[in-house]
Structure formats: C-alpha cells, structure tokens
Amino acid sequence: METLNYRFEQGTRRLKTDPQVVGVVGSGNLEVLIEPAALDGACTIEITTAAVGFGPIWQAVMNDFHARWLLADTRISINDMGATPAVVSLRLDQAVQTMLGDAK
Amino acid sequence: MTNHRAISYQEATARERLLQLFDPGSFEEFLPPYKRVISPHLGQLNAPVAFDDGVAVGRAMLGGVPVYTAAQEGGFMGGAVGEVHGAKLVGLLRRAVADKAAAVVLLVESGGVRLHEANAGLIAVSEVMRALLDARAAGVPVIVLVGGSNGAFGGMGIVSRCANVVVMSEEGRLAMSGPEVIETANGVEEFDSRDRALVWRSTGGKHRYLMGDCQRIVADDIAAFRTAAREAVAQYTTQPAELSMEALEAEQRMLDERIASFGALPDPVDIWTAMQIPDAANVPMLEVDSFIAVAAARRMGA
Numbered sequence: 001m002e003t004l005n006y007r008f009e010q011g012t013r014r015l016k017t018d019p020q021v022v023g024v025v026g027s028g029n030l031e032v033l034i035e036p037a038a039l040d041g042a043c044t045i046e047i048t049t050a051a052v053g054f055g056p057i058w059q060a061v062m063n064d065f066h067a068r069w070l071l072a073d074t075r076i077s078i079n080d081m082g083a084t085p086a087v088v089s090l091r092l093d094q095a096v097q098t099m100l101g102d103a104k
Numbered sequence: 105m106t107n108h109r110a111i112s113y114q115e116a117t118a119r120e121r122l123l124q125l126f127d128p129g130s131f132e133e134f135l136p137p138y139k140r141v142i143s144p145h146l147g148q149l150n151a152p153v154a155f156d157d158g159v160a161v162g163r164a165m166l167g168g169v170p171v172y173t174a175a176q177e178g179g180f181m182g183g184a185v186g187e188v189h190g191a192k193l194v195g196l197l198r199r200a201v202a203d204k205a206a207a208v209v210l211l212v213e214s215g216g217v218r219l220h221e222a223n224a225g226l227i228a229v230s231e232v233m234r235a236l237l238d239a240r241a242a243g244v245p246v247i248v249l250v251g252g253s254n255g256a257f258g259g260m261g262i263v264s265r266c267a268n269v270v271v272m273s274e275e276g277r278l279a280m281s282g283p284e285v286i287e288t289a290n291g292v293e294e295f296d297s298r299d300r301a302l303v304w305r306s307t308g309g310k311h312r313y314l315m316g317d318c319q320r321i322v323a324d325d326i327a328a329f330r331t332a333a334r335e336a337v338a339q340y341t342t343q344p345a346e347l348s349m350e351a352l353e354a355e356q357r358m359l360d361e362r363i364a365s366f367g368a369l370p371d372p373v374d375i376w377t378a379m380q381i382p383d384a385a386n387v388p389m390l391e392v393d394s395f396i397a398v399a400a401a402r403r404m405g406a
Binding site: 001019021024025026029031033035048049050077079080081 | 117119136137138140147150151152153154155156158177179180
C-alpha cells in the first residue's frame with residue numbers, strides 16, 4: 001500500500017452539501033469520499049492505493065482534476081484498488097457532480 | 105407495467121440498491137463513510153480498506169413503513185464480514201429492537217467471513233446470527249434479499265436462513281460452501297465449480313425456491329425486490345416474527361424429507377424430475393412468472 005497526498009491552493013468552487021461517497025473498493029476500481037472542509041481555500045486529496053509506485057501518474061491525474069473544477073475548501077479521500085487513470089478521473093468527476101446535484 | 109424498465113438488482117452497487125429500493129430520499133445512514141469507521145485489521149495486513157467497511161446501515165421508509173436496513177457491498181472483498189462490518193450489522197439489529205422498527209430488511213451479498221480477520225470475523229458472524237434471532241424474538245421480522253452476483257454464502261448463508269423471509273432472484277445464489285470450496289474439498293467429480301450452469305442450477309434462486317430455502321422469487325429488477333420486500337413486511341403485521349419451536353421442528357422435518365427424497369440424486373435436474381416438474385431440464389430457461397406457476401403445487405416449504 002502507498003499513501004499519496006496532494007494539496008491545491010486558491011480554488012474558487014466551494015461545495016456545500018453533505019459528504020458523498022462514490023465508487024467501490026474493488027479490483028480496478030476505487031472509492032472517492034468528498035466532503036467540505038475549512039482548508040483556507042485549498043483542496044486536499046489523500047490517496048491510499050494498492051498499486052505502489054505510480055506517484056507521477058497520480059500527480060498528473062490530480063493536476064488535470066484540479067484544473068477542471070478548481071475546488072476550494074474540499075477534502076477528498078480515496079481508497080484505490082488499482083484503478084486506471086481514466087477510471088480515477090471519471091470517479092472524481094462523478095463525486096463532484098454528485099455534490100453539485102447534477103449527477104445522473 | 106408496460107412502461108416499466110427493469111433496473112438490474114444484480115448489477116447495482118449496495119448504495120444504488122438502497123436508493124432505489126426504498127422511498128426516494130428516505131435512507132438515513134448510521135455511521136456514514138465520512139465517519140471513517142474502518143477495519144482495524146486490513147491496514148495491518150497492508151490490504152485496502154473501505155470507509156464503510158463494505159456495508160451501509162441505516163433506516164428508511166418502505167412504502168411509508170419505517171424499516172431498518174443494511175446493504176452489503178459485494179464489490180469490496182466479496183461482501184465478506186469483518187469485525188467492523190459485523191458490528192455494524194449487530195448494532196443495526198439491536199437498534200431496530202430498541203426502536204421497535206416495523207422490520208429489518210437485509211440486502212445480503214457476501215461470501216461469508218472475511219478470512220483476513222480470522223476469529224474476529226467468525227465471532228462477528230455468530231453475533232449477527234444471535235442479534236437476528238433476538239430481533240425476531242422481540243417481534244421484529246427480518247427480511248433478507250439475495251440478488252447480488254456474489255450471492256449469500258458461508259456465515260451469511262446461515263444468517264439468511266435465520267430470517268423470516270428470503271427473497272431471491274434466479275441470479276442470486278444461496279448456499280453454505282461456495283462452488284470452489286466444495287470442489288477443493290471433495291474433488292471435481294463431486295462438484296465442477298467451472299460448470300456455471302451447474303453452479304446456478306444448484307445454488308441459484310430457482311432451486312432454492314423449489315427446495316424451500318427461499319420464500320419468494322422475483323425477476324432481477326430492483327422494483328420487483330421492492331414489491332416483494334413490502335409484501336413480506338406487510339405479512340408480519342398480522343403474524344408473529346419470533347422463531348417458534350413448532351416452526352423449527354417443521355423445518356427439521358422438511359430437511360429430513362429432502363435428504364430422504366433427493367439425497368441420492370446427483371443433479372438438481374434429477375431432483376426437479378423426481379418432484380414431477382414438467383420438462384424439468386427446461387426449468388433454467390423459464391421466465392420467473394411461468395416458473396412460479398410450475399413450482400406452485402410442487403415446491404417444498406410452501
């Protein structure tokens with residue numbers, strides 16, 4: 001297992017609803033827990049993953065995610081079981097959309 | 105019903121089932137994921153954890169009736185019961201008694217004990233059984249739904265059979281030992297776990313319904329599970345939920361009769377033939393309504 005932490009400052013989009021969880025901790029999948037938190041405008045992401053050694057790829061996926069949503073005062077926690085970058089991006093977007101109330 | 109589009113119960117996650125089975129917006133979770141009540145064992149084994157330890161518990165409305173409910177997530181470790189997972193189920197059942205809930209509806213999907221957690225998991229499952237029977241003794245009926253792809257096996261198979269009513273789909277499976285376990289222990293001649301048709305013939309909903317192990321069978325559709333759960337809950341407003349000595353003895357007689365009549369038959373099709381089901385070999389192909397009609401006069405425990 002490996003734990004990775006990311007923090008993005010100066011987001012603009014705040015989410016106000018109750019915490020949400022999307023996804024399942026199954027093979028090739030992950031769960032994303034997203035919740036509002038007082039973080040001085042930052043968005044933090046903590047990832048616990050079964051696939052060790054993919055830090056640079058996570059960094060790239062998280063950079064893209066932050067660029068898409070610019071979240072502020074949001075804490076995201078991920079339990080991952082080897083999801084591919086595309087699945088990670090989809091789940092993160094699903095988590096935000098659920099918070100915004102416009103998920104399917 | 106003509107415009108009704110089935111939503112597969114089997115393919116839904118535990119949380120999707122909760123949202124769609126109960127009245128919209130009514131599910132209120134106890135110990136939600138953000139509380140992070142996770143397994144104390146998996147981390148030590150360097151294994152992934154889930155924020156809800158693979159089960160969501162809470163209360164909800166079912167057709168306006170307040171019930172308590174739990175849904176196991178088969179996608180996380182096959183729905184296996186660890187210490188925290190089991191404790192959540194026990195706590196739910198005890199609270200249902202304390203709050204005099206109309207019923208407990210358990211959305212079971214589990215391979216049984218989480219072997220990573222060894223004795224803690226085994227004890228957890230036995231505590232769930234005790235809590236379930238305590239709930240029944242206190243007059244709270246327990247309804248079990250089995251329709252996930254991981255089925256209800258091992259300790260959770262036993263837990264399911266302790267309930268008042270088991271509702272299954274054909275795709276659901278209910279048994280003690282799983283196919284691979286039987287093959288490993290007794291050889292491929294005894295049970296070929298790769299023969300999927302045989303696996304579903306033996307452990308799937310239709311055979312369980314004919315054998316008296318489940319009381320209702322429905323299509324793989326969340327709406328059908330909802331209707332069956334509502335009817336099962338309603339049934340216990342007028343009849344006692346407690347497990348009586350008479351019911352236990354009747355169950356024992358049914359099992360004796362089963363082993364005497366069918367114990368020597370190697371395949372479920374042979375059993376269905378012995379039960380005089382017309383065109384027994386075609387049973388797996390029947391739609392659920394035709395199957396129920398065929399089974400009506402012949403199934404055990406009816």
